[in-house]
Amino acid sequence: MPELRHDPIQRRWVIIATERAKRPCDFTGSVDETPNGNFCPFCEGNEHTTPPEVYAHRVNGSEPDKPGWTVRVVSNKFPALRIEGELDREGEGVFDKMNGIGAHEVVIETTDHNLHLPDQPLEHLERIVRAYQSRLKDLMKDPRFRYVLIFKNHGVTAGASLSHPHTQIIATPITPRTISMELNSARDHYVRKERCLFCDIIRQELKDGIRVISQNEDFVAICPYASRFPFEVFIAPLVHHHTFVNISEGQIKSLSQILKDVLTRLKVSLNDPPYNFVFHVAPNTKAKAKRPGYWTTLEYDWHWHIEIMPRLTRVAGFEWGTGFYINPVPPEDAARYLREALDQEENACAN
């Protein structure tokens, strides 16, 4: 059983995957090897090699776990957390732990092994976004889960262990620290000003314009003022809205459009860089909470959003140790490059 352990110094929970303990020898190869073989469990026809599907968009009335799907969600075969069991918290001297209850799913975005998000037709991207939403909605019915993470690792450098296009979903019995920090900042700002922090930022960014990459009817994409990484992107609803779970069909369309737009700009101007994206959704208000009633103001003070982080620099080790980032590309420059990426052929890197 995996364990969640709490670090009392950093006040951070860590998943210790006790079941797949690795010997040092498992690490002595180069970490730069692409762990990609010939057989792909996510390709059509190989449905029997994955755990059963928990969601699928299917055509022609095809059967579950058989070919005929366009988007398919399955449990992760090697989950970081286990779905069965009750949450159990325990002290261990100065430390705290709980058993590693959670869900770990994979959204297989397409049957095509090589067709990644920016190259999908818009209507297919919408299907993928609907799959995210549906799984989020379903997982949030479980009161054991305080938070549901939707994230993507694209490229080996960004942590992808299989190259077939996929997104991961992890439901956790705690709120990840980064999200907690954001929830607290937003709450504090609201208490002081009775305004949403994110709305304030978005208003200022739209007025300044220099860090805006693109926008549509419902969403805006910007390079954040204090970007940690070169070409980091922040996507958020233009009008205050606290949760991705209940966005409308129209918003699903515009979200898919801006995701395709931004990922295409990154791909074109940075030569298909490795990247991660993470959805920052609202925490699960139906979960058994540490402070009951704490989330009652979410609707006013929280603004859901997406972070996209291209993995272009190597400075991460130092950053891991300190939380202190050095970014060699001012976000104003990054936004300008990305804005111009699709306009001018001559912007393409000549080589």
Added chain:
Amino acid sequence: MPELRHDPIQRRWVIIATERAKRPCDFTGSVDETPNGNFCPFCEGNEHTTPPEVYAHRVNGSEPDKPGWTVRVVSNKFPALRIEGELDREGEGVFDKMNGIGAHEVVIETTDHNLHLPDQPLEHLERIVRAYQSRLKDLMKDPRFRYVLIFKNHGVTAGASLSHPHTQIIATPITPRTISMELNSARDHYVRKERCLFCDIIRQELKDGIRVISQNEDFVAICPYASRFPFEVFIAPLVHHHTFVNISEGQIKSLSQILKDVLTRLKVSLNDPPYNFVFHVAPNTKAKAKRPGYWTTLEYDWHWHIEIMPRLTRVAGFEWGTGFYINPVPPEDAARYLREALDQEENACAN
């Protein structure tokens, strides 16, 4: 002039190195290339190619910035922060910024291009540790600097851009977020219990024994209970002590010994892995402070230490986005492997 920018959502300062703005094309090569040429500015004889030295251990009365040194500290030729100027804070709408004042130095550990820390003779490691201490002491005289970071990137994957053995020192006008978090946790624990949090942890670890790698007269090395990374190591003084700046000659010797011991164990059992280490020293009590008097209890509630993070897994992108870590190697197993690393030849990975 580089800028420090504050993210009001994450409450995190970021260095935006505005002067060395990079175009997208600068990133389109593989990030896995070793950026190492034939000429090495850190090798003996090339002293004129670096900024003037600010510290050196020299033999035979040799002149500054000439051959004859054993350890040499110079300013970074491409500093992330600038040493000249006054601190200046300014608002920018909802955002905050200050000018990028700080120091960025390089400790060139040896004249030998290929002799890394674990293979240094003990007395040379002591010279290197003395260089760290001397620079820390000197930089902390400057009231503009709230914190001084001593850290090392070993190997390309860990962010080293030059392979000649070196350590970096960055003095900053803010306390990095990770350090602040630890200072606050330690302070809270002390307020509740009148005991040092780190002393409590060390006592428990020594009693349990399962996560201890090695110890000597003054220091202990353990794999932390909630390790984020496989084979992560924490080194701390056995007896409560809050600052590295004034450790004794005897402690310098035992620190060098345990550093050599642990780095040798990592090298032997993990095939010379890329790694980062970061010293978590006390903040600069002579700095102009946000809350004057806040550091008066440091002596009781803070316990300096070192974090060593081997870079063996690729999961970092997701972790960057969430602060949530999945570690596939339980620290008990990691500690056992490292404890046994030097004892048994048959532990060597057969391949």
